[in-house]
Amino acid sequence: xxxxxxxxxxxxxxxxxxxxxxxxxxxxxxxxxxxxxxxxxxxxxxxxxxxxxxxxxxxxxxxxxxxxxxxxxxxxxxxxxxxxxxxxxxxxxxxxxxxxxxxxxxxxxxxxxxxxxxxxxxxxxxxxxxxxxxxxxxxxxxxxxxxxxxxxxxxxxxxxxxxxxxxxxxxxxxxxxxxxxxxxxxxxxxxxxxxxxxxxxxxxxxxxxxxxxxxxxxxxxxxxxxxxxxxxxxxxxxxxxxxxxxxxxxxxxxxxxxxxxxxxxxxxxxxxxxxxxxx
Amino acid sequence: xxxxxxxxxxxxxxxxxxxxxxxxxxxxxxxxxxxxxxxxxxxxxxxxxxxxxxxxxxxxxxxxxxxxxxxxxxxxxxxxxxxxxxxxxxxxxxxxxxxxxxxxxxxxxxxxxxxxxxxxxxxxxxxxxxxxxxxxxxxxxxx
Amino acid sequence: xxxxxxxxxxxxxxxxxxxxxxxxxxxxxxxxxxxxxxxxxxxxxxxxxxxxxxxxxxxxxxxxxxxxxxxxxxxxxxxxxxxxxxxxxxxxxxxxxxxxxxxxxxxxxxxxxxxxxxxxxxxxxxxx
Numbered sequence: 015x016x017x018x019x020x021x022x023x024x025x026x027x028x029x030x031x032x033x034x035x036x037x038x039x040x041x042x043x044x045x046x047x048x049x050x051x052x053x054x055x056x057x058x059x060x061x062x063x064x065x066x067x068x069x070x071x072x073x074x075x076x077x078x079x080x081x082x083x084x085x086x087x088x089x090x091x092x093x094x095x096x097x098x099x100x101x102x103x104x105x106x107x108x109x110x111x112x113x114x115x116x117x118x119x120x121x122x123x124x125x126x127x128x129x130x131x132x133x134x135x136x137x138x139x140x141x142x143x144x145x146x147x148x149x150x151x152x153x154x155x156x157x158x159x160x161x162x163x164x165x166x167x168x169x170x171x172x173x174x175x176x177x178x179x180x181x182x183x184x185x186x187x188x189x190x191x192x193x194x195x196x197x198x199x200x201x202x203x204x205x206x207x208x209x210x211x212x213x214x215x216x217x218x219x220x221x222x223x224x225x226x227x228x229x230x231x232x233x234x235x236x237x238x239x240x241x242x243x244x245x246x247x248x249x250x251x252x253x254x255x256x257x258x259x260x261x262x263x264x265x266x267x268x269x270x271x272x273x274x275x276x277x278x279x280x281x282x283x284x285x286x287x288x289x290x291x292x293x
Numbered sequence: 294x295x296x297x298x299x300x301x302x303x304x305x306x307x308x309x310x311x312x313x314x315x316x317x318x319x320x321x322x323x324x325x326x327x328x329x330x331x332x333x334x335x336x337x338x339x340x341x342x343x344x345x346x347x348x349x350x351x352x353x354x355x356x357x358x359x360x361x362x363x364x365x366x367x368x369x370x371x372x373x374x375x376x377x378x379x380x381x382x383x384x385x386x387x388x389x390x391x392x393x394x395x396x397x398x399x400x401x402x403x404x405x406x407x408x409x410x411x412x413x414x415x416x417x418x419x420x421x422x423x424x425x426x427x428x429x430x431x432x433x434x435x436x
Numbered sequence: 437x438x439x440x441x442x443x444x445x446x447x448x449x450x451x452x453x454x455x456x457x458x459x460x461x462x463x464x465x466x467x468x469x470x471x472x473x474x475x476x477x478x479x480x481x482x483x484x485x486x487x488x489x490x491x492x493x494x495x496x497x498x499x500x501x502x503x504x505x506x507x508x509x510x511x512x513x514x515x516x517x518x519x520x521x522x523x524x525x526x527x528x529x530x531x532x533x534x535x536x537x538x539x540x541x542x543x544x545x546x547x548x549x550x551x552x553x554x555x556x557x558x559x560x561x562x563x564x
Contacts, residue, residue, distance in 0.1 A: 016407045017323075024320060032321050044311040069311055077311045125313075128320030152315035161313060168445035215325060218315040219528050223451055255458040255527065262524075263395050264328040265406055266319075279401035286398055288459045332525060339518045346553040349507075352498070353556035353563075356491040379480075386476065389469050396466060424484055432488025 020271050023127070023140045030128055030142075047078040052104050054083035062086050062138060064096060066108070067148040069155050077155065080105075086138060093141065094122050094133040097159075109158040117272060120207030124159050125151050130209035132272045150212035152221065166208050169225050173233040173251070178244030194240035201235035201280060203273050204228065210267035210277045216260045224260035225252075227267035227277030234280035237287065246291070253288050261285075323410045331388040334381035341378040379424055383417040461520060468517035475510040495560055504561040511553040519546035 017024075037045060049068055054061040061083045069077040082100050089099035094115055101108045111121040115134045122133040125148040127141055138145075153161035179188075211217050211226035225233070233252055236242050252258045258281070267277040319325075351362040365371050391409050394400050400409055441448075486497060497503050522542045526535050 015411065016404060018404045018407075020403060024322065029321055031318055032316055034316065036317055038317055040314070040317065041309075041312065043309050044314070046314065067313070071310070074308065125318065128318055129322075146318070148318055149313045151313055151319055153313050154310040155313050156310065162310060164445045165449060168449035171446055172449045213319065215316065215319075215328075216528070220531075222448070225449075250456055251454045253456055253459055254454040255461065257454060259458040259462050260528070262328060262332075263392060265324040266322065268401065268403060268406065269322055269324050276401050278395075279398060282395055282398045282401065285396065285459075285462065289463060292459055292463075335518075335521050336525070339522060342514050342518055343549060345514075346511075346549045346556070349553050349556040349560070352491070352494065353559035359491050359494070382476065382480065386473065390473070393466065393469060424480060428484040428487040431485060 017269065020269055020274050021135075024129070027142070043076065045076050047076050049078035049080035051081040052083060052100075054085055055103070058083070058085035058088070060086040062096070062141070062145065064100075064141075065144065065146045066100075066159070067155075068108070068158050070107070071157055084138075089138075091137055091139070092134055093126055093136045093138055093147070096138055097133060097147075107158075109156075109160050111160055118205060120205035120272075123150055123207035123209050123212070123272070125149065125212075130213045130270045132207060132209070135272060150208060152212055152218045161212075163208060165221070166211050166226060166228065167206075169211075169229045170206065170232060173225065173229050173236070173248070174244075175232050175236060177236070177239070178242055178247070180243050188241045190240055197238045197240065198235060200275055201231055201238065204231055204235070204275055205273060207272060209270045209272055213266045213270045215264055215266065216262055220256060220260050223254075223256035225257050227261070227281065230258065230261065230284060231275065231277040231280040234283050237284065245287075249284075249288055249291065252284060258284060258288075323407055327388060327410050327413060330384060331392075334385040334388070337378060337381040338385055341381070344378075376421070376425065380417065380421045383420040383424075384413065387413040387417045387420075461523075465517065465520045465524075468513050468520065471509070471513040472517055475506060475513055478506050479510055495563070498557060498560045499563075504557055507557045508554050511550050511557070515546040515550040515553075519543055522546075 040046075046067070064082045064084060065079050066082060067077060068080045082104060084096045084099055086096075088103075089095045092115075094112055097108065097110055097112075101110075110124070110133070112134065113119040113121045115122075117132050117135040120132070123130060124133055125146075126133065126136055127146055130150055133147075147159065149155055149159045149161045153163070153166075156162050177188075206228060208226075208228050210231075211221075211228040214227055216224055217226040230252075233248065237245055237248055242248075261278075261281045263278060263282070265278045268275075268279070271277065348362055348366075351358040366375060391400075391413055394409070400406065482497070482503070486494060498507065519542060523539050526538050526542065530538060
């Protein structure tokens with residue numbers, strides 16, 4: 015009942031999805047059809063079924079859900095290992111992003127059992143009996159589990175995630191006290207996997223204008239940097255009914271962050287800073 | 294060559310890329326459920342506010358009109374609606390206080406988020422029950 | 437986002453730029469919320485303690501200066517809060533140009549109901 019950290023998987027077995035029709039607000043090209051079932055090899059003793067979202071751009075068809083039966087004794091402990099097993103042994107056309115396989119690159123973010131997380135740090139044993147794997151929610155899909163991140167990276171670029179300074183460049187490094195440096199803790203660690211932005215209902219409905227939790231957490235990371243000299247300009251750019259204030263503190267972001275960061279808190283800090291300079 | 298999506302270079306209209314499912318598959322969590330609950334109760338209370346104005350206007354019109362409105366409220370459906378409004382009010386009140394605390398940048402640790410969330414659920418149910426028990430003790434069951 | 441367009445992704449993300457406003461709306465929502473906490477509690481307690489009472493008792497209650505004042509303050513804060521909240525809900529879900537019309541109508545409705553409620557309260561307070 016009480017979730018203490020974001021790596022805890024919800025144990026509630028009822029109410030796995032909102033009680034709305036499957037095709038609620040789904041446009042024709044996004045409708046998910048039934049796919050095929052891939053059986054486990056005959057020798058497999060312990061088998062786990064994974065329902066996986068598939069989309070082949072070259073087929074001209076719609077996305078579909080394939081069921082793969084994975085030999086758990088033959089593959090590693092993580093969901094990413096299961097994906098590798100499927101790609102190596104069953105269907106080599108399965109497409110997904112991955113790189114570091116240890117939760118630092120943010121490539122393998124996807125939706126597993128209804129929540130966003132990194133496939134490399136989610137245990138297969140933590141997956142439910144009807145394990146489902148979808149790409150990150152609410153993104154245009156290039157192929158299978160590979161979403162088009164162009165827009166959310168552009169939103170990240172929009173907050174100008176670099177140091178703004180008018181003071182002439184010092185000869186050596188720009189100094190920062192240990193206390194000031196500690197202000198960045200909990201914000202600089204973001205790996206831009208976009209689990210939060212993709213899990214934010216406000217971004218689902220207004221993603222074209224609302225910057226989303228990932229970009230706003232980064233915005234605060236620069237706002238709170240003692241070396242940055244563009245606080246006012248940054249706040250001006252953020253103070254907008256949609257860019258910032260579409261955040262209604264739902265906190266799906268904080269619940270889902272695979273690095274245990276707190277985008278919700280970062281956004282609250284930005285709102286507080288805006289009030290502080292006005293009142 | 295990318296056949297689908299944004300740039301394919303030839304003149305045939307590109308088939309749009311599918312949008313991955315969002316609310317259709319995303320797991321309801323205390324965070325999102327209480328947020329949508331706060332929104333729905335807000336909408337209910339807006340309707341309740343219209344009811345308040347009708348009630349006041351009826352009272353201003355005189356005892357007769359007031360009696361009509363009171364009998365509507367006293368009816369079975371009226372009591373259910375009033376009970377719903379009471380619960381919506383307490384949920385919105387408790388949820389709203391939780392939001393006001395967040396606005397001061399407090400209580401953002403996941404543990405606090407969940408504790409405050411369940412506190413909102415439990416206290417709004419309790420306050421609704423308490424309000425109705427007291428009102429029934431004072432007035433007796435509506436005729 | 438999937439339409440063929442030669443606008444750059446950054447141009448799309450930046451859109452029409454920052455409105456450099458929104459804090460006022462957010463702040464007003466909070467201020468009205470804070471005002472509503474005591475006012476609503478006063479109202480609920482009053483209703484609960486007046487449960488089942490007849491017109492004469494009710495009218496006598498509204499006639500007290502405290503109750504009339506609180507009722508008017510409640511109406512103002514309630515409908516202000518409601519108008520702000522409904523506007524956010526509309527902006528969230530209505531993306532066509534209809535939203536401007538709906539937001540205006542909601543505003544007018546809330547202002548109108550506030551005035552009607554205040555006039556009704558004053559009529560009761562100064563009657564008899």
